[in-house]
Every structure is written in structure tokens, then in C-alpha cells.
Amino acid sequence: xxxxPQPGRRRRTRLYALTDGRTAASRHGLTMDTVITxxxxxxxxxxxxxxxxxxxxxxxxxxxxxxxxxxxxARMRMRLTPMVVLLGEMLxxxxxxHRPPLDASETSNVHLLMKIRDNLARL
Amino acid sequence: xxxSDTADTAGPAASPVKIxxxxxxxxxxxxxxxxISEIDPLxxxxxxxxxxxxxxxxxxxESKTATTVAMDFGRITLxxxxxxxxxxxxxxxxxxxxxxxxxLYGALGAIVLVDTRRLDRSFPAIDFFENRGLPxxxxxxxxxxEQPYTAEEIKAALHLRxxxxxxxxxxxxxxxxxxxxxxSLLDRLITQAHVTVPV
Numbered sequence: 001x002x003x004x005p006q007p008g009r010r011r012r013t014r015l016y017a018l019t020d021g022r023t024a025a026s027r028h029g030l031t032m033d034t035v036i037t038x039x040x041x042x043x044x045x046x047x048x049x050x051x052x053x054x055x056x057x058x059x060x061x062x063x064x065x066x067x068x069x070x071x072x073x074a075r076m077r078m079r080l081t082p083m084v085v086l087l088g089e090m091l092x093x094x095x096x097x098h099r100p101p102l103d104a105s106e107t108s109n110v111h112l113l114m115k116i117r118d119n120l121a122r123l
Numbered sequence: 124x125x126x127s128d129t130a131d132t133a134g135p136a137a138s139p140v141k142i143x144x145x146x147x148x149x150x151x152x153x154x155x156x157x158x159i160s161e162i163d164p165l166x167x168x169x170x171x172x173x174x175x176x177x178x179x180x181x182x183x184x185e186s187k188t189a190t191t192v193a194m195d196f197g198r199i200t201l202x203x204x205x206x207x208x209x210x211x212x213x214x215x216x217x218x219x220x221x222x223x224x225x226x227l228y229g230a231l232g233a234i235v236l237v238d239t240r241r242l243d244r245s246f247p248a249i250d251f252f253e254n255r256g257l258p259x260x261x262x263x264x265x266x267x268x269e270q271p272y273t274a275e276e277i278k279a280a281l282h283l284r285x286x287x288x289x290x291x292x293x294x295x296x297x298x299x300x301x302x303x304x305x306x307s308l309l310d311r312l313i314t315q316a317h318v319t320v321p322v
Contacts, residue, residue, distance in 0.1 A: 031225045032167065033209050035135040064136035068209055070196060074165035079191075080225075081169060099135040101229030102206075107140060110316045112204070113231075116140070117309035119201035120208075123159075123302060 037066030146236035147244025151295035152212035153195040160197020233259040261290040
């Protein structure tokens with residue numbers, strides 16, 4: 001089952017169809033600010049057999065910059081939790097890579113904070 | 124585990140970091156995000172259910188306490204620093220934040236935006252960040268470019284636990300003001316990092 005491709009009149013695809021029946025929370029620790037990139041070669045229509053939603057996600061997350069989970073969810077008009085489940089499935093299939101947010105030891109690093117400050121000041 | 128294998132090699136170029144923008148409804152959180160974000164603000168939603176809801180109990184699930192919280196957010200790519208900074212405008216229903224660990228995890232700090240005509244609406248956000256130990260600065264949004272109070276008066280009225288917490292007067296529509304507010308937060312973080320980790 002795939003979504004109606006017509007923009008504006010899109011049918012709401014059942015969550016279990018998008019996630020292959022998986023409804024448990026993701027085991028991958030994907031948070032709203034985890035950044036996702038498509039694995040090399042997946043973002044250019046080479047996966048015609050994949051669900052439309054998956055292809056859309058791959059197309060919007062080209063390497064090297066990608067997009068955050070929250071941004072993908074917003075652009076796909078999905079809530080965060082189902083998007084995290086879907087991305088977890090894509091991660092397991094090797095379609096995407098992820099970079100988690102920096103942890104507390106890194107975000108309290110003076111050198112990193114000063115680099116962020118300098119970069120902000122030059123905006 | 125593919126999860127750990129894919130996290131490092133040839134993954135996303137920049138590390139995500141996050142700053143929260145909190146404050147009462149209508150105080151200008153999204154306006155502030157829009158002023159500095161490189162993309163038009165986006166909205167994401169999450170459905171939060173009250174603690175203790177049994178997932179196996181299929182009867183009456185619709186009657187369980189649940190609420191949808193929405194967040195508007197934007198981003199700033201800081202190439203030289205190797206980070207992508209996400210600004211998340213936190214939802215107005217502060218009483219639900221405690222259920223949302225994602226919100227605080229990995230956050231650098233926060234901006235608490237206040238409207239001096241409705242100062243009490245910012246108390247929950249200030250209490251929340253003070254209790255969780257997340258560094259923050261206060262931005263007093265000057266609606267119509269006017270602010271009848273001084274930063275000192277606002278600071279006194281907020282009863283901030285840490286008297287060194289910066290209070291800035293700003294116009295949330297002004298890119299320069301918002302950047303100044305972020306720089307003030309970074310200065311505070313740098314000072315605290317020096318204190319925590321003596322060189």
C-alpha cells in the first residue's frame with residue numbers, strides 16, 4: 001500500500017505499512033536532532049522498488065549535509081515517533097547513515113563552544 | 124549492529140547541536156527562530172501520552188490523557204565550527220516537557236523569551252531549566268520596539284536563581300538582536316565550561 005501521489009489529496013498511509021509492521025520504539029536512539037544522510041547511491045532513483053515515502057526521504061537527505069529527523073518528519077508531514085520507527089528500519093537496511101547530537105562531554109568543550117561562538121559572530 | 128557502524132564512517136559532515144527557545148504562548152518564539160534561521164521555520168509534532176498508559180490495553184485508548192505538542196524550529200549551518208545548530212521553539216504546554224527527554228538531551232542551552240506584560244508565563248520555562256541545570260539567557264521581547272522596564276528590573280522580577288543569568292532586551296524580529304542573544308548564551312556556556320573544567 002502506497003500513498004496517493006497526488007499532492008494535497010494524499011491518503012493517510014497506515015503506519016504499519018510504512019514501517020513493515022514494526023510498531024515498537026526504535027532501538028537506534030534516533031532523536032529529533034539526529035542528522036540523517038542517504039547512503040551513497042540511494043538518493044538517485046536506484047531504489048525504485050522501495051516505498052514512495054522511503055524514496056522521498058532518501059532524496060531529501062543527500063550526503064554530506066543530510067537533514068535532522070525533526071526536519072524530515074516536518075517535510076513528510078509525519079509525527080516524530082512514527083518517523084523515528086521508519087528511519088530505524090531504513091537504518092537497519094543500510095539505506096541511511098546517522099549522526100547523533102553531541103553529548104554533554106562534547107557540548108561543554110570550551111574549544112568547540114568558542115568555534116561556534118566565532119562562527120555565529122561572523123554570520 | 125549497523126547502527127553503530129554507520130554512525131561514523133562517511134556519515135553526515137557536521138554534528139548536530141541544539142538550542143531551545145522557550146517562553147509562553149505568543150511571546151515570539153517562532154519569530155525569533157525565523158529571524159536567524161537559514162530555512163523557513165518548520166513545524167514538527169509529537170503525541171505525548173500521560174505516564175503509565177499501558178500499551179497492551181486496547182480498550183479506551185482514545186480516552187487516555189494525550190496531547191499533541193508542536194514545535195517550530197530552524198537551523199543555522201556553522202561550517203567552520205563543523206556543526207549544524209538547530210533552534211527548537213519548545214511547546215507552550217510546559218507541563219508536558221518532563222515526558223520529553225529528547226528535548227533536553229544534547230541541548231547546549233536555552234533562550235527564555237519573556238513578554239514583560241505577561242511575565243508569569245515565562246516562570247514554568249525558567250523553573251524547568253533551573254531544575255534541570257540547563258544554562259539559559261533571558262530575552263525580553265520588545266513589542267512595537269518598546270520596553271518600559273530595564274533589564275535589571277526584569278531580572279529582579281524574575282527571581283532568577285543565578286543572579287549572573289544574562290537578561291537582554293531584544294526585538295525578536297531583528298537578526299542582529301537574536302544573534303546577540305545567541306552570542307550571550309555562548310559566552311555564558313564558555314564561562315561555565317572554564318569553571319567546570321579548570322585548565
